[in-house]
Amino acid sequence: MKKNKLLLVDGNSIAFRAFFALYNSLERFKNKQGLHTNAIYAVNTMLENIVAEEQPTHILVAFDAGNTTFRHEYFEDYKAGREKTPSEFKEQMPYIRDLIDGLGMKHYELLNYEADDIIGTLAKQADPEEFDIVVLSGDKDLTQLVSDNVTVNVTVKGVSETEVYTPAHIKEKYGLTPQQIIDMKGLAGDQSDNIPGVTKIGEKTAIKLLTEYGTVENIYEHIDDMKKSKMKENLIKEKDIALLSKKLATINVEAPIDVSLDDLKYEGKNLDKLVPFYKEMNFNSFLDKLGTDGIELPAEDMAEVPYTLAEEITSDMFETDMSLYVEMLDDNYHTADVIGIAWGNQERIYVSEGSAVLENQLFQNWLADSSLTKKVFDFKRTYVALNRFGAAFNGAKFDILLAAYLLDTLGSNDDIGELASGFDYRDVDTDEAVYGKGVKKGVPADKAAFHSHLARKVKAIDVLYATLTAALEEKNQSELFYDIEFPLSKILADMEITGITVQASRLEEMKVEFAQRLHEIEQKVYEEAGETFNLNSPKQLGVILFEKMQLPVIKKTKTGYSTAVDVLEQLRDKAPIVDYILQYRQIAKIQSTYVEGLLKVIFPDGKVHTRYIQTLTQTGRLSSVDPNLQNIPIRLEEGRKIRQAFVPREKNWKIFSSDYSQIELRVLAHISDDEHLKEAFIAGQDIHASTAMRVFGIEHAEDVTPNIRRQAKAVNFGIVYGISDYGLSQNLGISRKEARTFIDTYFEKYPGVKKYMKDIVREAKDKGYVETLYHRRRYLPDINNRNFNLRSFAERTAINTPIQGSAADILKIAMLMIDKRLREENMQATMLLQVHDELVFEAPESEIETLQTIVEDVMENAVKLRVPLKADSSIGDTWYEAK
Template identity: 35%
Template sequence: MDRLFILDAVNYLFRSYYGIGPMTNDKGQSTSALFGFIRSAQKLIRDFSADHLVCVFDGPDNKKSRQAVYADYKMHRKGAPEDLFPQFEWAYEFCEKRGISTLCVEGVEADDAMASVAVWAEKKGTKVYLCSSDKDLMQLVSPQIFMLHLHKDNLLIDEGKVKELYGVRPDQMLDFLAIMGDASDNIPGLEGFGPKTAATLLQEFDTLDNLLANPEKVKGEKKQEVLKTQKGQALMSRELATLDMNVPIPHDEDFYRIKQFDKSKLIDFFHRMNFNSLLKELSQEAPAASNHKKKTAQIDKHDYRLIDEEDGLDHLLMRLSKEKEVGLDTETTDIHPFLAKLVGVGFSFQPGEAWYIPLNGKIGEEKVLKALRHFFSHAKCSFFGHNIKYDLHILGNEGIELRQICFDTLLASYLINPQVRRHNLDDLVLEAFKKVKIPIESLIGKGKNEISMRDVPIDKVKDYCCEDVDYTTRLKLHFEEDLQEKKLDHLLRDIELPLLPILAKMERTGIYLDKELLESQGRRINQEIQVLKEAIFQEVGAEFNLNSPKQLGEVLFVKKGLSPPGRSKTEFSTSADVLEVLAEESPFVQLILDYRGLEKLRSTYIEALPLSIHPKTGRIHCTFNQSGAATGRLSCQDPNLQNIPVRTKEGMAIRSCFKPKGEGFSFIGADYSQIELRLLAHFSEDPALLHAFQTGGDIHQHTASIVFNVPLSEVTSEMRSRAKTVNFGIIYGQGPFGLSRQLHIPMREASEFIKTYFERYPKVLGFLESCKESAKKTGVSKTLTGRLRPIPEIANQNPSIRAGAERLAFNTPLQGTAADLIKMAMIEIDREIEKRNLKGKMILQIHDELIFEVPDEEISLFKVLVKDKMEHVLKLSVPIEVHIAVGKNWAEC
């Protein structure tokens, strides 16, 4: 046994629980601690080629021996969170399935067991690696024993590193801890003696015993007094920190050896925990058990063919034209569709069979393109793909129109699992078929060594492309069943697929940005930033880096003496939430917030937007994502135009730089009015809320009248403002704390406000509760159109996670239905534009708003058309209203 790795299981489970963002499996059970623990164990096996590894846990009643010495030992620690307990059991289960030994000794803490194993192995000449961040274990470091911090880039701590970190030798660590104490274990140490003092004293006196024997030689009367009066406490602290190296442990080397394991069982375990990234890593390891081998072999059967002769090309296209549905995939030179060049096209229509047609092969680019144009223009079949909108663009670049789209596996995956952020083909194939696809990096490389797909040998591109389109075909069959079972197929058929080419048209059209005007706005904003910086520096009396959280924290909480509402272990928090609280008391902090807002506009829009202008079209072509939000909302990227502020003069100044290109054109903006509140009235069937919308009055004024119990004529602007805040706050599950912050009122008053609101609108409260109960019962939230959003966190034992899930359960029917509503309207509007052969075009979707670029002679027609389709695409129990605005720039809409 040359090397032995000893993993502090308790340490890594706790670190992962608090250090990794909340993770849950599909049953809503917390898994973040388990995930981090497994990551650590797998890292040792993968990165360090560990073949001897033991995971050590605390034993039952493990604190008894030390609490007999000091009753308060670790007594300050709260019990483990309720949702962490099951993860300890799963950690044991993982170890068993992975062939890793575990050690847990009754009445013994994990670090004592680790120490005993380490010392035993050291005596046998084994190099020992203690994988933990517990500094108690530093006392064991020797020429044969090392500490390994996996969470700090595999930091290896040897004797020299201990000295560098703490200023003492490993054999002095016990005395070091005895002097300074250890807050994490509630070891008292000597009062007023910190780590620097402890290190300095040990450098001078070498040992605690020498120090306690010569207190008069220590500088400072106070320190001398502590050494004299707290001698017993120091000795007790050393005893508490001393590790027991005589714990009964296995002395058989084979116990610590990593055993053979059944990969299929581990795969099932990872599936149960929804650890897709671990599944992917596992599939790249050695072959699994025999049953899994058979399954993989069956999946891997394929016939991938290169079409590089004219006769073969004609024969394939003729064969494809007779199929009802055909899968396709394009290979290109760039991920951005408007910069990419077509390299080749892959086709498939049944699992295991695929063809690749290169443009840079023997046939020649022009002949291939001519054949493809003829095929696509005459084909009666419909096409499917994975993220087929990209392929639609690529083919469009070559003058090829993709008319009939019957399926998209990315959109299908999104509808089935909208809460999952990634729906890339590699991950889906791995999850569905346990198949690791050919990585793109193996073809083109990455970073500075990346090459163009055109330069990759055609045979390699053939295998890659055929595999993509083959597994897209397999996924289509896989997802069709799921969609039908969950009654989601109509959403794909009636909303997402019809919307896809519309979004493609919007992306291709783009929007014109007046670069010169933006630069002018940028100069003005830069001046405002400079004025703010000067005001801030003058207030502080010195210049500092405003973008440094550390320096800003020192200015606010040290120099200015403000009371921090939150602080991390290492530095003051200067997050927006913290600053907004402080700004209520300090005008100086408001200057900081104003500076941050302008600086974000400058970096995100003023500087970045011109870089997005396409060199050939002179317009910005952003990408609209149908799978970007769990509610069904569209998202926007490269650049994200949905986040340009609309309620600030600076944000409106940036919007004013977006214009119709050319004379005789205008923008039309069409915005749903209070759509989520109208949907709340429809869902809840609350009589008062229904009446407010059905009579066409001001909903916020109406709410103020009801909540404050005054006639409509006596509602003040302040009352209306508060009612508006509550109306929209209710939609997003805002509680008393959030409302009190937003209205700058005491929490008790905010609580009363919410209570009164629900008393006046009782069926709204009933709807809220029914959404929660339904989600708890079914695990999902549902929109009016039947879109599902799984909310597994609704069953989480952590109250804060569960509360967040309850808010989602209530908000999803509103926001999700609003998202479906505008998608349906976009489809109807586009159909009408095509039917009438109008010149105007839909160019942007910003949440509940649509922007059109139209010739001036079509303005009147478009206003009527758009308003009619948006207001009548879905019938509710209250009227839907759309506000229409016309302007010569986006800000005017």
């Protein structure tokens, strides 16, 4: 006879684990009423996963009934000292019970008892001949219940990974039986439950004692046989505590429950409850999954969106305020095929398959007419794609993608279906649902479904416009959108279309040069090793370094010795071979990523056309892809040489580069209003030398050595990034104590900076976000996290984001102003690249002097801070010469 399977879930425990598993996304998980839903969402995922895996016939989710239990009667401080439960978690608990009802599962709690006791009692009541039992929990207390027919799954990572405890696993892990888990807690205690245990006895010592004596009671029966030691003294002195701790840790398997196994039969989901619950929580992905599982959802889930297939274009198809969507399946819109275009508003929508409509004069006229306004999703993508067909695009007034990114950088999504669901609009599918993914991605055979999807996108743009404009106004971000980000997207589009000329011949020469250099380094490695081997094999390299050459082992992996860069850096001074290996890897990466990589992406026009991602970073900085021109390594000469291939498009033209000097430190001086920091910049001093003089007590600038200046520079930039004494000690190769002294002295000399850092962290803790000077927000869900590491990282981020983000905003403002000036002056000079704080141009040699005057003037006066901005310029026949 097939056995039943009983699933017993520790409700409070998994809910708490679920909450913190998605804590980083706390602000993203809210329903339209503002209820946080991250724990509810994660609990749903955990329960769905375990039901799918275990296929139980009976289920119970057990909860604690309150804050006090029978254990408090003999130990008042049981579970005392726990941090206050976050309100964002508490508000979700009633809804987690509603979720469980919708999933068709029973839940139960018993006054004066814990969920563990309910689970333990049911596990004992179930006949081993009839039931296999699976327990799901977020902690290890329940592992004492493990037996031949009871396994305990303990969550260890996120919401999907668990550690499965069986008698064999417990024996392998601890060398104990499941019953001895209770004795182990009696000796070692349990900090999470405030079970005291015996002083100075941890888990390892407890296991050693139990391996010899079996139980706590048997230890005391043989206590006189033990050698004299501090541990023996503590055991004798704290016998009552040890026995009490064991009692507290013991699950009561005789709890007076009034729920029977027959009550727990699982018959599947209760859709009458679950579907409306998912809707209330805005869990659209779970609703979609119900549909893909063959469950018929109510028809109103996705409203009908009427549209007209535009087989013939007529003038009455265009009005003064419409939305436009250009469909491409590939990310790279510089090369992707246009597979369909849709336009319209909520009253009428037109759909055209393929790109043929772009050749229609009426359609081109509408696109080009700036008096006929258009709303889009991803303006830059749309503009560049239309340009490829020779279609001018004017009159764009709003970009849904860009606005959504500004409203919540954590929730930015370039899929209109997913983005729309985040704003409570569900009448458009995700692209994956319609087109598939990976190698199977493509236009569906059902053309009506394809056309409908395009129409739904247009309606979504039209509907979301009102929602997002109101949200931008509410968050004081309208100026950031309309005055900076949206007009910048047009400039970036033009830069991408223009591209930058790259000489393939020079890259081919470098390819040969680097290959020879790699061969030379490779031979030096073999000489040091005394044999040849596969230098690109971490396993073979590990054997050479750590077995043959006996270098100290820093870290091991599952497959052998770690030869990662951070490991090799620590061994650099131990043997010359390590330095050669690091050189080899650096040059090999430059060869494959930049020399060979760039050769693959040069267009027929002899240029590379990077894409600037405007909606990715948390700080507002742009990122570059296909190819990434911002990450060309310039600290190594081999990396700098890559820029030799970047040249102007015409003879007798030059590359011109202008770079903000120490903009982040200048922004810090402005934001912190620190007198000494401001004074140094206003006086035009070398800021790092100035800092060195103050921090290290040096009276004269000429006494600041290069090494001391380097240390001061590390302190300056470390402060900007909220560096710790440990981080600074690692950067400078000094002791942690020395690093702490440097930081403390810095704050003493720059009290305004210290005050800024304290104030901004406090503000972040209160608001949950920080802002730049121009109201760009960054949400910090971990700012009040109980986990020290997560909280500390969020605090450092709170300190840095207003600085780095404001610097990014200032550069964007400068780009807008420069573009305007170049157009007003009718110059041929063209802005080509933005690389962090640097702008790169090409111009006729005759315009260079004027260009330099304009660019430096604009960059230094783009905004008014409490300290001057400074731009440094350079000129050359290549980008290499111009830097």
